Structure formats: structure tokens, C-alpha cells
Amino acid sequence: MKIFSKAQIYAGDTLTSERQKISSIELMERAGVQIFNWMHLRMQGAQVPIHIFCGIGNNGGDGLVIARHLIIHGYNVKTYIVDYNNKRSADFLAHYERLKGVTKAWPEPIHDPSDFPEIAPEDIIVDAIFGIGLNRPISKWVKDLFMHFRKSQAFTLAVDVPSGLFTDKAIENENDAVWAGFTLSFASPKLIFFLPETAKYTAQWEILDIGLDPEFLLTTETDAELIGKAEVLPNYIPRERFSHKGDFGHALIIGGSYGKIGAVTLTARATLSVGAGLVTTYIPKCGYTAMQASFPEAMVITDSHEEKITKINYNIKPTVIAFGIGAGTEGETLEALEHFLKENKTPLVIDADGLNMLSTKKSLLKYLPENTILTPHPKELERLIGAWKDDFEKLDKVKAFTKKYKVILIIKGAYSITVFNDKLFVNSTGNPGLATAGSGDVLTGIITGLLAQGYHPSVAAIFGTYLHGKSADLGALNLGFQSLIASHVIEYLGDAFLDLFLEPEPPAVEKSPEHEEKQKEA
Template sequence: MKILTADQIKKCDSATIENGISSINLMEKAANACVDWIQVNFKQAKRFLIFCGQGNNGGDGLAIARLLYEKGFDVEVFIEKNQMKFSADAEINFKRLKLIKGIDINNFSDVLIVNNEKSVIVDALFGYGLNRELSNDFKNLIEKLNQIPVPKISIDIPTGLYADKINEEESAIFKADFTLTFQFYKRSFLHPETGKFCGKIEVLDIDLNSKFIDEVKTDYFVIDGSLIRKIYKPREDFSNKGSFGKSILIGGSYGKIGAVLMSTLSALRTGSGLTFTMAPECGNLILQSQVPEAMFIGVGEKYVDDIEVQEKAVYGIGPGLGKEKQTQKALFDFLKSYQNPMILDADALNILAESQNLNLIPKNSVITPHPLEFERLFGKTQNSFDRIELAKEKAEELQIFIVLKDHHTAVITPERKVYYNITGNSGMAKGGSGDVLTGILTSLISQKYDIEKACLFGVWLHGKAGDLAAAEFSEESMLPTDLINKIGEVFQNLS
């Protein structure tokens, strides 16, 4: 799914209107989509308090108020009566609303702090076109609404939030439990500083102009199910283990064998044909007993002190590796002699960060840093938007793929494209989850998935398995090994 800027969305709306639907009917379609969702998900609600601005977002809110009332809900509308001059379409919906005697139209200043679990606040004050800080009156209103302990829904985007950039630290932003957005994600939904205001995102299809969407250029995308179904390659009959590649996971050190064990297990669960673990001898018994399907290659006693070069293999290096001097030398020697794409994670990245020998990373390799590892590699940034921009520069400069781990992990390609993943949950914020991802990516690339597609599929698969694990065990109690055991269920669903 493409992510468009606010300006591109405006042009898409215009293209849709030019293609035969009037702007007022497009607004009605958007309002109906919201009401259909609300009716299913808030059928027990008794009263909706709908706050409407003067633009088209307010027009959506006014139409939603009318349609909810027609469905039998109690509705109150709040506007700025003294200063309100509506947009043309919002004015039409305001006139329609005034013909209904059962809907109270109040001033913003009339809102009271309520504590009624049957009430729902709907924010339709400012939409995706907001490009300035809110006035003090609106800031005060937002702060008051955020204090009311009832469910909150934003239409299109939470008021006060920009679509394409980060807000000032002290900005007043509506804190939604749900955001009902139209056709596209906004970038601000997908970054930690801004996404926390959006709650659960629901993308509603309102049939915007498909030709415009197909042709419009963007560097930003969401990894969704339709993309994954195009990437996924079911296994063919009459294939053999050699058809599905050779994965070599390198890592582990005294006291940290579990990391490379989880990488090995996840590589196997993801379909690796032949799987090897290169680890120190102190991990031999653990690895052979816990994962007998993988072959063990001892490289050192307590720490990895050599990396054996094998042709026609894909290497995943780093989980539990440690940073001992002999391990650093082994990694540098290997990188100087082996130029095929590989996956580098965890301590492999930390070793590279300390040395700043980043040019040793083979082209088309994949690195999987979390934000702190990224900072060690490439330097500090002011916020996650800036971090993505720096990642685009470095991916192009080094000709590598950067899998930047976060709540919404982003895959950044050498062509500066950014793909945000929307599977996964906070239960995956545990040590070991990243090691699982390393094994998944190593396995997919060894199975001859195109490297970009392997990254997209890998982060989606990782998150989807995490969602299944959280559904069974809870986000608090799920373990990275639970995630590994759910990989098969994801493949079953894909098949």
C-alpha cells in the first residue's frame, strides 16, 4: 500500500471528483464508511459527542452525526458558533443537520467533563491538511477532551497531528483510541513520537481514483497482506532439501548461546533446507540437544574465533556473538574474504560500529539495527523521522538494505524506498525477538527470495507470528520461542 503526502491525497481527492463523483457525495461516502465501522464496533454506545471544525474534516463529522442519529444513536454536535465559517461542503452538511430537531448543536465552550462509559467522543476538528500549530482556543479544547475518560475516535487523523512530519514537542494533539482514516496510512501514524496519539488504525476504502493511485510516485509504503501474497512462494512438489538453500547462523558466546539457538530454530521453521550453526564449543551440547535438525560447527572454545567460508551459503551473523578481540578479528577476516550478501545483526553491528569499517559490509547485505545500534553505526538523530532520512542516505551510500527495528519496523532499500511493517506488537519487545528475525531473514534469502522481497516478507512474517503468540499467551507473557512456534501457523494461513 502506498503512503501519500497530504498534498498527494488532496490531488487524489480532486482526481476522484473529476472522475464523476461530486465532492459532497464523496464526503457522504466517507461518512457512511465511518458510520458502518462505528455501528459494528460501538453498538453498545448510547451517546456520541462529535466535535466539528470548519473545513471538510468538520463536514465529515457533521455528516457522521446525521447518519448516526438516523441509526438510532443519541448525538450531540459541538462547533465554534461565534467564529465558524464552514467550507462549502461542510456548510451543506450543517444545513442538513439543522433540519433534525433531535440533535443538539452546542458551542465548544459548553463541553463538560463527563465520565460515562456509554459515551464516545468523535474528533472531526482538523484533517490531514493541518500545517500549523493549533490556536490557544483549540489547544485548550484538546487538552480538555483528552482528560475525559471515555472512548475517543478521530476521523482521518487526530487533531493537531501533521500527516508528513513530526510535531513540536509541546504540541496539543488529540489522543485517540481509534483513528478512522481514508484509503491511505499517513507517515505520522507509523512513528513512535506521533503514532502514540492514533490508537488503532482502521483504513477505510472510499474508492478514491485508482488510476491516480497506481500512477502517483512515492518512496513510502506499508507492507500489507496483498503485497505478501505476491511475494510468498509455495513449495513445489518434487523439490528436495538442496532446493531450499543453505543457512549458516554464526553467533553465541559463553553465557549467550540462547541467541544463536533462537536464530537457528527460526531459520528452520521458516523453511531452510540445510541449516548450520557456527558457535563456540561451549554451546555444542545445548545446540545439538535443543535443535538436532541443525548441524553444528565448532569455532572456538568460549567465543567465536574463526568463521569458516562455505560457498553457496547465506550467513546470518551476530546473535550472542560477543565482542572479544578474537571474535572481532574473525569477523573482519571473514568480511574481507567473503563478498556475497549476508545478514548482520546484534554484536556484529556493534563491532562494526566501534571500528567504523562499514565499507566492509558486502553490497546487497541486510543489517538489522534497533534505534540504539543504528545510532552507534551512523550517528545521533533528533527524532525517528530524521533517523529514516539518514537510513535512506546510508542504504544508498553503502548499497545495503537496512531493517530498522521499531514498533513499526521499516525496511529501507538502496533505492531509498521505505516500507513500514504493521504486524507485530509490544509483546515482542523482549530480548531474543531480534535473533528470531535474523534467522527468518537468513532462511528466506537462502531459499532464493529476492533480497528486498525477503526483507519485506521476513519482517511481516516475524510480526504476524508475534501477533499469533500474543493472542494465545498475552503480550506480557509471550516469549520469542512462542513466536518461533507460530511461524508454521502463519505459513498455513498463507497457503
């Protein structure tokens, strides 16, 4: 699913008005009606007090449309105008006049905290104050209004984005924005729904189709994309009946140190479980017996040193190499990495201590083969690119880093983001159960296994991240978040593959109120 920018959404609105020969006023009507329909289908006439807070721009205009239709359908509605300046958009004024035509109770203006209404915990708040167009600091009293919403403990529904959030920069204080229980976003999810510093402002979100021009939606290239089943399934490579293990690559996993052989075992198991034909591990001598006993499917080469990697010598021809898992950062291991990188031309995945060693000696980054995949957790990422002031600067720094070194980087998190060729691929799968030891080792193995089978590095990173999260989602259904461990993620990989081809259960058909009325008449 494409994630459109603010500028693209505005362009889509304008193009839709031109091609469909409708005014911006009618497009606003369409948007507001969609939110009304969403509410009406769920509330079914319930007389819960609904407080609709409208700004004086186009987001506020959407709120006025919602208020008008709720009033027409007999809901208990109170509408307020958050009067933060003297300018009003033309479309806002048009819908203000339309609202006046259906109610004697005109919207109440709010100029300062003395105008704040009482809101009970069982009430509903509709936040239509600011939309994606917010581009300047807001008044303190408006921030106080946001706090008034939170203190009321009422359910808050945000229109398009929670008010106070910018689409291209972070806010300084968490009290400077609305905390929404649900956000109904027009046409596309917003990138801020997936970033650690801004995702917390909406507990849930849903996309509403407001009828933007189909050609615009189809042909417009975006800088970000949300990855789900529909996006990864076309990349799946099926197996031929007469294929054999040699067709699916030979992965070499280099890593491990005394006390950390388990990390390599997890990576090797995940590599084979995702479909690689052969897996060889290159580990210190101390891990030989443990690896052979715990994972008999893997072949083992050992370093001459008992407890760490000191030289990387092997007589096989791997299709792909994963390096760094549990390797430690000893000086001899760093030297081994340096000699290896200067000679290696095989596709690479680097994780864990491999990343930490690259951070220690960044001159080695220039030796990485093009499209090497890096999988840092937040601290490893900071060591690689330096500190950032907010998530937007982090994304800019990662883009610059990947462009400079021609690599692919996965920013691991609740919504892991693969960065490739200046584009962001936001993963939709995964859950808090992945916050457990070894889950990153499993991700490295999944990606390595896909690379071994011939997937393009960008596809291996995106598809692998999806499968990793989906396996955890399926595992959590049976085990819960707390009991999920890294080995379970490997065990559910088969189910994650099978899920790609399962037809989703048909959703309950949500008919518009107009459709229901016609059915009754029929």
C-alpha cells in the same frame, strides 16, 4: 496496502471529482456518510449523547455531514464549531447550511475554555477539528480542549486522523493532540498510525472506502506500504515434489561467545525451521557440545579460540551468511570481522554484536555486499546512524544510510519497518510478546533461511518480518504475551506458513442503513 501521503490524498480527491463529475461538496458528503454508516451500524439508535466537534475546514465539514445524518436518524447530537480563526472553507460553509436545514439547534461556537461543554464519561466525542491538512501551530485554548476530551474519559472517535497530529512531523507535547479510542481514516492508513511517537494517539483504526478513483488507487506509487498476508503471499516459493535439501541453500551462522551460544542456537533453529536446506554454525570451541546436543540438525565448525571468534575460516560454500549473534565485541572478533568482510562476496545478514562492531568501525560498512540486511534494535540503530530528534528524522536518516551503503535495514519495533530503495514496508504482524530475549535472534534466522532458499533480499526481509510476527501472534493465542519466549516463535513458524493459505472467516456483513430500509420495504 498502500499508505498514501497527504499530497497524494489531495490529488486523489481532485482526480475523483474530475473523473466522476462530482463536486468536492459531494465528495465530502460521501465521506461523512461513510462515518455515519459506521456509527449507525454499531449504535442502532442508542440515545447516548454524541458531541461532535467541528473545525472550520474540510475536516469540520465532514463532521457537519456526520451530525446532519445522525440528527435525521434521531440520535442525541450536540454539534460545536471550534472557532480557531475567521477563515472557513467553502465546502464547510455549504454543509453548515445543509445542517441548518434539519435542526433548530444550530451548532454552538467555541472560542475559549469558557465555552467548553460538559462531557460525561459515558458520552461519545467525535473529533472533526483538524484533518491531514494541519500545517501550523494551534492555539493553546484548542490544546486545552483536547485535554478536556481526555479528562472526560468519554470514548473519542477521530475523523481521518486525531486532531493536532501532523502527517510529516512530530508534535512537541503529548497534550497537543487528541487521544482517540478509534480513528476512521479515509482511503488509506496514515504513516503516523505506525510510528512510536504518534501511534499512541489512536488505540484502533479502520479504513473507510469513500470511492476514490480506482485507477488512481491502483497506479499511484507510494513511499510506504502496509504489509499483510495479501502482500506477502504472492512472493511465496512452493516446493517441487522431487526437490532435495541442496535446492534450498546452505546457511552459515557465525557468532557466539562464552555464555551466549544459545543465541546462535536460536538463529540456527529458525533458519532451518523456515526452510533452509542446510545450516552450519561457526562458533567458539566452548559451544561445540552444547550446539551438537541441543540442535543435532546443525553442523558445527569451531574457532580455534575457546571463548570467542578470533578468525573466520571455513571450507564450505554457503549460500548466505548471518553474522554477529552473541559474538561480543572483543578486539580480536572485530579484526576477524574486518578480514572477513574484505574477502566475502556471499549475501549477508548482520545482527546484534555484528552491528555494534560496524558502529565502532564504520569504515567497514563500505565492504558490505549490496543488499546486505541489517536488523538493529533501537539502540543498535542509534549507534549506526546517530541520534534523531523524532521518528520522521529517524526515517530520513535510515533512508540516507541505506542509499549510501546500498543495504536493506529493518527498523525493529511494534510495527517493524523494512527500508529498501527509499521505500518503507510497514509490518502488520507481531505483539508485545516479542519483547523477550532472543526474539531478534529468531528474526535473523528466519530472514537468513529465506535468503538461503533464493528469495530476493528485499523479499526475505519483508516476508521474514511478517512470518516472525505472525508466528508470535499465533503463539500468543495459546500462551499469552507474558509466557511467549523466542523458542515458541520458532515452534509456530509452521502454523504461520499454513495460515498463508487459510481462507479468512467471512466477516459479518455490514449493510448500509439504506440497504436495510430497502430490505424492510421488500
